[in-house]
Every structure is written in structure tokens, then in C-alpha cells.
Amino acid sequence: MDQFKIGPSIYEFKTLIEFIDRFNVSSKDTIFTEKFLYEKYMKDKVDCNFIFQDDYGLGEPSDIIINKILKDIHGQEINRIIGIGGGTILDITKLLCIQNATSTEEIFEDKIPLVRDKELILIPTTCGTGCEVTCVSVVDITKRKTKMGKRIEANYADSAVLIEELLDSIPPKVFLYSSVDTLIHALEIFVAPTGNPYNDVFCKEAIKIIIKRYKDLVENGLEKRFDYLEEFLRASTFAGIALSNTVCGAVHGLAMHFGSVHHVPHGESTARFLMGVFNKYAELSPEGKLIEVSQIINEALGIDADLKGSFLALEELINILIPRKPLREYGVKEEEIEKYVDKVIESQQRLLINNFIKLSKDDLISIYKNVY
Ligand SMILES: [Fe+2]
Structure with missing residues (x-):
């Protein structure tokens, strides 16, 4: 039901x-x-x-x-x-x-x-x-x-x-970190096992708006964001509606703990883990909702790519707006990654149970290492 x-x-x-x-x-x-x-x-x-x-x-x-x-x-x-x-x-x-x-x-x-x-x-x-x-x-x-x-x-x-x-005066960083969080809500919930056709409608629309407008911003400059505020606000609420009916997954689970330890704002934290988690999903189970989400990405970007190519295009787009920053630059030490993951497993089950597929401790460590 x-x-x-x-x-x-x-x-x-x-x-x-x-x-x-x-x-x-x-x-x-x-x-x-x-x-x-x-x-x-x-x-x-x-x-x-x-x-x-x-x-x-x-x-x-x-x-x-x-x-x-x-x-x-x-x-x-x-x-x-x-x-x-x-x-x-x-x-x-x-x-x-x-x-x-x-x-x-x-x-x-x-x-x-x-x-x-x-x-x-x-x-x-x-x-x-x-x-x-x-x-x-x-x-x-x-x-x-x-x-x-x-x-x-x-x-x-x-x-x-x-x-x-x-x-009307939202600073570039606040705009980018908050809108990427919208995108992440929509992506995580769209592929979540607790997803449903109603959530899908709102997630799909939010993903399309954000990616399409990110592409416009890359082409025309970040100042153009003020022309699209109505759409970004609406996309955020669309994803929020889906979020009110279920929870996010591993991206948020990892980011919650990392953000808390290193005092990194929420959207910035989730951005750091997004592609690490989705690339891991693509490696372990390149099928079902993951394929569907890559088709939404392709449509929004106007490209025709396979799953890997689609995720790569998304990663490149986001990297232009929010340049990659490895976790080590926030002070994470490689030898402590296992401890971080243990804490995530201990405290974030509310989110981890909603992963696209079950991720083992080793999978979470490997995601951490990929963005480290
Ligand atoms: Fe979030």
C-alpha cells in the first residue's frame, strides 16, 4: 500500500x-x-x-x-x-x-x-x-x-x-549548497526502496529543474540565479514533499556525522558524499531505479549517455559550480575513516535503511576513501 x-x-x-x-x-x-x-x-x-x-x-x-x-x-x-x-x-x-x-x-x-x-x-x-x-x-x-x-x-x-x-540577495555559496541539497534529497528518495509513485513525481520534477537550471548557470553565469529563484524554491519544496513522506539515504547518513564533527554546513557536507555514494550504487547494482534516474539526468542535460556516462556528466556539472574538496582538507585523517563509518552505522540507521541497496561497512569505507 x-x-x-x-x-x-x-x-x-x-x-x-x-x-x-x-x-x-x-x-x-x-x-x-x-x-x-x-x-x-x-x-x-x-x-x-x-x-x-x-x-x-x-x-x-x-x-x-x-x-x-x-x-x-x-x-x-x-x-x-x-x-x-x-x-x-x-x-x-x-x-x-x-x-x-x-x-x-x-x-x-x-x-x-x-x-x-x-x-x-x-x-x-x-x-x-x-x-x-x-x-x-x-x-x-x-x-x-x-x-x-x-x-x-x-x-x-x-x-x-x-x-x-x-x-533576492542569496549569496552564491548559500544558493549552491542549499540547491544541491534539494537535488540530493530528490535523487536519494527517487532510488530509495521506500519510494512510491507519488514521491517519484515530485523527485523527478525537482531533479529536472535543478539540473536544467544548473546547466543554464554554468553557461550564463551564477548571477542568473536570480531569474530562476521561483523555480529553485519550488524544486526545494517538491523534494521536501517527498522528504516528508520518507527519508534520505547514505549520502545524508554519512554527511550528518561528518558535518557535525567538522562543523560543515549541511548542504556542503551532502555535496561531498553525493557522487561517492551514487557511483558505489552504480558499481554494485547498475539497474532499476538507478537506470531511471540516469535517464532523468540525461533528459535534463540533453545528452544520451549510459549510466556511467550520465553520472559522470552530473558530477562534472556539479564540480564546475561546487568545486570538489576532498575530506582530508576538512581535517579527516585516513586512519580514522573506519571510526567515522562505525559512528555512522551506530547513529544513522534511520537513514541507512533507506539506501538504494544495502551497503556494508566495507562499502561505506570505500565511499569515504573515494571522497577522502
Ligand atoms: Fe538535506
Whole structure:
């Protein structure tokens, strides 16, 4: 039986002010965001309560930051919370909606009922995570020294709102690392054993949009990204819809741990493992959904290549936009690769079970060595 769900209602606006008017945002609302976004887009435009992540710490979401915010808002009367930002902001906003939560541990270890008591609106300012349509929060759990994802059914937002204006100054790196993460969500889920025909539609469309527009950007320059923001935002949400119905696989499993240890942003981490994992799939099992995905790549690139050629063309395209950076340059030591893989196997089973094919410890070591 296939089951498929789209959690939030999805809205698209050109500008923030259109959203504010349509949703009657007022002093009764709370917006969780970052100061630079407030200064650029919200100051003087919206009158409501603000919580700034910057006041608690920067970077990817760690449990320490979230605990501080949860303690501060505990007992406050918040009826509607609006998260505006990248994946970090949106993931934290979801956790702030849990009734009576005072720590990340309570939530991640199911120590309290995971009930949401606030209306939740999520607005992305990058084009990659798809967090606005999923009910998962990914958090760096400091005592476990790795990132963990927690799926909380109550945390599907009421509304996911895509606003093109909020990406109108997205820096090249943020744009590239977030959009490549979209591509990776779509690729991993398309070939996953838990895939279904509904996921396939959204993944296929996301893959086509990203690869086609990456090709345009290679030909016409990265500044052209601003012409395609609507499409990139939509692709991110398409992949997010698939992601809300299943999980990614080994690329994310490997990247979660690596990113946590070396403090590498999520999209950059996943980009480092993408082709290592897919080339391993092609080596071990060049059939089925892998062939289908190569046909989607071929179509988007306008080429006629076999599986190997198709993956090579994709790798070359990505390398132009996001130059390869071996893991050793981040500080990984070759003799420690086995330890990294052991930790991935120990902490990321949630993702590894959704690999295209089962990958042994030796396979994961070999992938690591290939991108090392
Ligand atoms: Fe991701």
C-alpha cells in the first residue's frame, strides 16, 4: 500500500508584504528569525514579537541553543509562530511549538507528549532544505557528538509559504549548497526502496529543474540565479514533499556525522558524499531505479549517455559550480575513516535503511576513501 501526505497548505508570494497582508500578521504573532533578515526585510514592515536566533548562538542548530530558547519562551502566551530563515531556523521553529517543552532532550527522547499548541507557519529563505513541508527537525546533539533527525507528526506546519523576495540577495555559496541539497534529497528518495509513485513525481520534477537550471548557470553565469529563484524554491519544496513522506539515504547518513564533527554546513557536507555514494550504487547494482534516474539526468542535460556516462556528466556539472574538496582538507585523517563509518552505522540507521541497496561497512569505507 502506498501512503502519501502533504502536510501544510502551500502558498507562493512575490513579496513579504503580500504574505503579511494575507495572513494578517500582527502584534499577537511571534516571528523567529535572524537579525540580518529582520533588518533587510521586516523592519518597519511588520509589528509583532521577534525572537532572534543570533541572541542565542550562530550556526547549525545545537541542542544547547534550542534549550536556551525553550526556557526563555516557556510560560509565554504564543498562539502563532512564524519561522523565517534557512533550515536551522525552520527546524528550531518546529521544536518551539511543542507544548510545555523545556529541553531538546525531552523532545528527542519522547519524555513529554509531542503535542503542538501553537499555529505554525514556515517561510524558507534558502532553496534547499524543504524543511517548510516536513515534520522533521535535525539537531546537533552535543552529548552524542552527531546530528540527529527527529520526526514529529504534530510538527507539519499549518502553512508553508514561499516568498521569492526573501531570496533576492542569496549569496552564491548559500544558493549552491542549499540547491544541491534539494537535488540530493530528490535523487536519494527517487532510488530509495521506500519510494512510491507519488514521491517519484515530485523527485523527478525537482531533479529536472535543478539540473536544467544548473546547466543554464554554468553557461550564463551564477548571477542568473536570480531569474530562476521561483523555480529553485519550488524544486526545494517538491523534494521536501517527498522528504516528508520518507527519508534520505547514505549520502545524508554519512554527511550528518561528518558535518557535525567538522562543523560543515549541511548542504556542503551532502555535496561531498553525493557522487561517492551514487557511483558505489552504480558499481554494485547498475539497474532499476538507478537506470531511471540516469535517464532523468540525461533528459535534463540533453545528452544520451549510459549510466556511467550520465553520472559522470552530473558530477562534472556539479564540480564546475561546487568545486570538489576532498575530506582530508576538512581535517579527516585516513586512519580514522573506519571510526567515522562505525559512528555512522551506530547513529544513522534511520537513514541507512533507506539506501538504494544495502551497503556494508566495507562499502561505506570505500565511499569515504573515494571522497577522502
Ligand atoms: Fe538535506
